[in-house]
Amino acid sequence: MNAQRRPLIAGNWKMFHGGPGACDLAAQIAAGVEDLDHIDVVICPPFTALAAVAAELEGRKVQLGAQNLHPQASGAFTGEVSGPMLVECGARWVIVGHSERRHQYGEGDDLVAAKTKAALDVGLRPIICVGETLAERTGGQTLAVVQHQLEAVMPMLERSQGQAVVAYEPVWAIGTGHNATTAQAQEVHAMIRAQLRQLSSQLAERTRILYGGSVKPDNAAALLSCPDVDGALVGGASLDPHQFLAIARAAQPA
Numbered sequence: 298m299n300a301q302r303r304p305l306i307a308g309n310w311k312m313f314h315g316g317p318g319a320c321d322l323a324a325q326i327a328a329g330v331e332d333l334d335h336i337d338v339v340i341c342p343p344f345t346a347l348a349a350v351a352a353e354l355e356g357r358k359v360q361l362g363a364q365n366l367h368p369q370a371s372g373a374f375t376g377e378v379s380g381p382m383l384v385e386c387g388a389r390w391v392i393v394g395h396s397e398r399r400h401q402y403g404e405g406d407d408l409v410a411a412k413t414k415a416a417l418d419v420g421l422r423p424i425i426c427v428g429e430t431l432a433e434r435t436g437g438q439t440l441a442v443v444q445h446q447l448e449a450v451m452p453m454l455e456r457s458q459g460q461a462v463v464a465y466e467p468v469w470a471i472g473t474g475h476n477a478t479t480a481q482a483q484e485v486h487a488m489i490r491a492q493l494r495q496l497s498s499q500l501a502e503r504t505r506i507l508y509g510g511s512v513k514p515d516n517a518a519a520l521l522s523c524p525d526v527d528g529a530l531v532g533g534a535s536l537d538p539h540q541f542l543a544i545a546r547a548a549q550p551a
């Protein structure tokens with residue numbers, strides 16, 4: 298972490314807690330971060346729980362995010378949810394380009410870029426996910442793959458002036474219990490920041506780069522100690538308030 302950038306811990310609940318359990322989990326997290334300052338905590342429940350969780354978080358420090366959005370503001374897109382609808386529900390953040398969407402729903406770089414633009418158009422702060430597969434890592438392509446994914450959203454990152462966040466999530470680390478080492482994470486995070494520096498050094502210093510992939514209480518402090526790791530995007534451990542709060546505490550500046 299770097300004192301210039303406010304740490305951010307985001308929980309991606311995926312397709313869990315879409316009903317009444319969401320408010321209970323949100324309330325426990327909100328109570329647990331009351332005494333934490335100088336850190337942003339975001340939770341991203343399923344669409345069906347957004348409005349209820351927004352009401353639960355009223356006046357609390359935890360911020361609300363969604364997990365996806367459609368690139369159009371409205372239209373005949375059965376089953377989809379747009380950026381303006383997320384804003385109406387109380388969301389202020391949205392995850393785009395998560396590897397589960399890239400790989401299971403065929404979302405490519407152009408669609409991720411369109412969704413990022415749609416988010417910024419309505420004032421939602423995007424958490425843009427990038428990351429290589431195991432085959433790409435073992436093939437020595439990690440930096441090239443991440444660079445290419447980032448290239449597609451560079452105009453949006455420039456426009457956002459540090460409001461958007463990048464999350465480096467190696468696909469092989471997601472949900473597997475095999476997190477990247479600190480050296481692996483720092484190498485990619487430094488490369489991402491160097492790429493941002495090509496646009497402007499101010500943008501590079503401002504933009505937060507999260508690490509995601511099997512972040513747990515026992516590895517969070519080490520990962521967060523890397524100079525270019527500004528926070529974490531947490532999946533499995535964000536469903537357990539004790540684990541998620543322990544990770545948030547590890548990110549709290551001394």
Ligand code: PGA
Nearest residue numbers: 471472510511531532533
């Ligand atoms: P994980 O998921 O923490 O369960 O590995 C991370 C993510 O998918 O964002």
